[in-house]
Amino acid sequence: METKTVELNLCGLALSDYKGKPSTLCPGCGHNSIAAQVQNAVWELGLPPEKYVKLSGIGCSSKSPNYFLDRSFGFNGLHGRMPTLASGACFADASIHILGFSGDGDTASIGMGHFKHVIRRNVPMTYIIENNGCYGLTKGQFSATSDQGLVLKHHGVNMLPPLDMCMEALISGATFVARAYSGDTKQLKELIKAAISQRGIAIIDVISPCVTFNNQDDALQSYTWGRENEAPLHDFKHYSSREAIDRDDFAPGTYREIKMDNGTYIVMKKLDKDYDPTDRNAALDLLTESYKNKYFATGLIYFSEAQETIQDLYNLPDEPMNRMESERLRPTKAMLDEINRSLR
C-alpha cells in the first residue's frame, strides 16, 4: 500500500491542523477562497493555531472564521463592532496575533467609525475586509461599497457612490494597506502572510464575489470583472527569511525587497509600472485613479515602517496580562491606608 507523507510546517503541524468546520456559505462564495488562503498562509508561517485568535462582526464574511483555524479562539461578535473587541483583547496576551474578519456592510457602514479608530489606535492585527459590494446574509441589498449605477434584482439602481476602503485605511494612518481579489489566491495568500508579519494594524480589502446576489458580469465585485480586469501592482511574494528568497526569480533592478518587523521579507517584482508602495502620495494617486477609472489594481498599495502600537503606549509587563497572578494586581494595604489618610 502506498503511504502518502503529510507535509509538516515549522512547528510540526499539517495543513489539516489549521482547518475549520465545513463552510455553510454558498458554493463558490469568494469568502470560501479567502478562508482557504488564511488557512494556507497561517500554516506556512509556521506558528501553531493557538497563537492566533479570530475576531469577526456579523454577516457572511464574519461567519467565515468558523471555516478555518478550529484550534484558534474565535469570537463572532456584533455587527460592525469587531474592531472594538480587538481593542480590548489585544491587551490580554500580546504574543497572540489577532486576525479580524469583516465585510463591506460590517466595516464600511455600521462599523466605519470603529474601523477608522482601530487604525488610529494602531491595534496590532490583520484586518481582512471580505468585500462583495452587497449585503449577502440579508439577501442582496446595496452596501456602501456597491458601485454607483449597480443594478440589483430587488433594489433597482444604486444611486450613491461607493466608499473605497483602502483609501479610508490610508487616510486613517494605516501602515499596511493592500487590495486583493479572492479569485487570485496566490497573491492573496502572500498578502495575508505579509500582513500578519506587519507590526501594528494591516488592512487587506479583498474583493470577494457574492455568487448569489452580485456576480453579474459587469459588476465590479464579480468573478468575470475580476478575472478580466485585475491588474496586480507587482509579483508579490513573502519569504520567511532573506535566505529563502529565490534569487533566480529576480533579476537585479527588477524588484523591491522589504524586511518586515518579524524578520521575514516581502519581495515585489516590477510588472507593467514601477509602483513604489512606500510612497504615500503615489498610493493616494493610485487609489484616486482606481476609483475614477475602475482600475482594479491589487497588491500592496501602501507600506511604511511599523509605528508604535497601542500596546507600546502602555508600559506593560512582557508576560501575558491574562496570566498574571492575582496578588500582583492588588495594591498593598499600606497604599490604602495612605489614601485614607489623604482623605481626612
Place this chain on the structure above:
Amino acid sequence: MFDLNKITYEGEGPIVNEFCLATCTVNGSGSATANQILYRTLFHMGIPTSGKNIFPSNIKGLPTWFVIRASQKGYTGRLPYDDIVVAMNQVTFEKDMTYLPSGGVVFYADHLKLPDELNPELIYYPMPIKDLIKQTDVPRKLVSFMENMLYVGIIGQVLRIPLEDLHNTIYDHFSSKPKIAESNFNMVKLGYEYAQENLEKKDRFETKKLAPMEGYILTDGNNAGGLGALFGGAQYCSWYPITPATSLVEAMIGQVDRIRRDPVTGKTTCVILQVEDELAAVGAAVGAGWGGLRAMTATSGPGISLMTENIGLAYFAEIPLVIWDVQRVGPSTGLPTRTAQGDLSMLYFLGHGDTSHIILIPGTVTECFEFGWKSLDLADRYQTPIFVLSDLDLGMNQWITKKFEYPNKPIDRGRILWEKELEELEVWGRYMDLDGDGIPRRTVMGNQSPRAAYFTRGTGHNVYGNYSEDPKNWSEVLGRIGKKLRSAIPNLPGPIIRKAKEEADIGIIGMGSTDDALRETQEKLAEIGIHADYMRIRSLPSNTTVREFIASHSRCYVMELNRDGQLCEILSLEVSEYSEKLISISEIGGMPMTAVWAIDEIVKRERKVGGSGN
C-alpha cells in the same frame, strides 16, 4: 406638601451645629475651593456634614449652588429649604432668599443690587467683598477666587468657626503649595477680622467643635468606585466621557501609575483607554473580559442605551465585565447634572430577548469602594456583566463616609482553565454545567492546549459553543444561564435592615443615595409615633431576607427617585406573593431626596389607613 411658612426655629439662644447653608455663586468663578474649605473645616471640627453641589450643564457663567448641611444629630440628607444663604450671584439673589424661612440668614456681597423690598423676617449681613479685595495686592486673574475666600472668613467668624481650624484646613488643602495656602488664608483672615470688627451677631446659628470623627474620610463616590476597581485588580477600563461618570475613570487615571505598578517588574498592570464612543467602550471591555482580563467601563444612562447590544452579547456569550452606571436624569439627554434613580428597570432587563442582570447598588461612598472591587470578583465568578448602579449625588458630591476597608478576601478569578487544569478534565465544553451550579468553566485566549479553543458567538450554540438552531440546545444553554444567576443571589451584598426602636408594623424600603434622607425619615417618624423598620436594598435580584422583610410587615413604603417607582415594580415581580404589601412612593425632579418629603408622603398615607401614626 412642604410649606416654608411652617418652619420655625424653636426656643431661644444658639442653634448649635444644626443648619443648612447654601452658597450661591456663578460657575467657573472658583467657588469650589472656598466651599471645600468651609465643608472640610466642619468635618475636621467633628460635625456630621454633607455637601451637595447643584450645578448647571455648563462650564462658565451660570448659577451654581453648594449646599452644606451640618447636623450634630447626623441628619445630612438634603433639606427643601436653607437656613443660611450666601448670596454672590446677582441673577439668583432674589430667588435664593425665597428658600429661607423666617429667622433665616442672608450673607450678601454688598455690591449686589438689593431687591426693592427686603423680607423683614430675615437677618442680613453685608459683605464688602469688593472693598476688602481692594485693600490687598491680589493679582487680577485671581480676584474672583480670592473673593470667595473672603466669604469663607466672614461666614466662619459669624458662625463661630475657630480661625485656627480654617487655617489648618487651608494649609492641609494646599499642603504641597504653602505660598498659595498663605495667600488664601490671608483672605480668610481678612474676612474674618472684618466680621469681628463690623458685624454684630444677630442670628442664632453657631458651630461648636465636637470629638473628631475617627475612622471617617471625606470623598465622593466616583473616587471611591474608581479606587475600589483598582484595588479589585481591574486590568482594563475602556470608556467614553459622560457626566456624571467621568470622574470615576479620572480617579483611576489619577492613581493607576502610583498604586498599580507590578511589584515584580515595576510595570503597569491596568490599561485605561478612552475610545471613540460608548459602543466601543463596552465592546473593548467585552473583548478584554473575553481575553481573560478584569475588565470594566463606566458610564451614565445615555451610555448604557448605546451599550445595550454588547451587554446582551456578554450576557449570552458569558463574558465577565463590570459596568458602572452613575445615573443622571433621563429619558434622553435629560438633566445631565442632576441626580436620579431612573435606570434601575432598564438595567434589570437590559437587552432584547430573555435577559436579566445582577445589579449592585451602593448607598454610601464606602460601599462604592467595596462594590468597586467586589463587582470584579462577581463578574469573574459568574461570567456575566455586573452592573454597579450609583448616581450623581453619590458619585459627584463629597460625603463624610467610613474609611475604605482593605478587601477581606483574595481576588477571585472564577473558573478559568489553563493548560494543566484542562488536561485533568476528560470531558469539557465551554458551556457545560460540570459543577451543577450553572457556572461553566472557561478557557481564554493564549491557552496553548489544542483542546482549549472554542468559538464564541452571540448566536445559538450548544454546550461546546458550536452553532446550533436545535430548540433543545437553546433552552439548555439559556436555562443554565438563568440557573447560574440564581446561584449568585446568596453571594450578593444583602440588604441592610435598620430596625425601629419599637415593634414596627410598617417598613420603609429604599436604595442607593437616599439612605441619609430615609434614616432621618425613620427617626423623625418615630418621634411622632410612626414606627417603621427600614431596609436598604444593595443588590438585585433580591434574596430571602428581602422577601422576609416584606412578608413580616403589613405594608412597606418603597421610596425612590424616579417617576414610576421602578424598585417597587421589580420587588413586586420578585416577591409577587406579597406585592400587595408594597406601596410605591416616588418623585423625580433631579434633586436628592429630602426627609421632609418622605415623612410627608408616609404620614399622609398612614393617616388614611389609620395606622400607628394617628
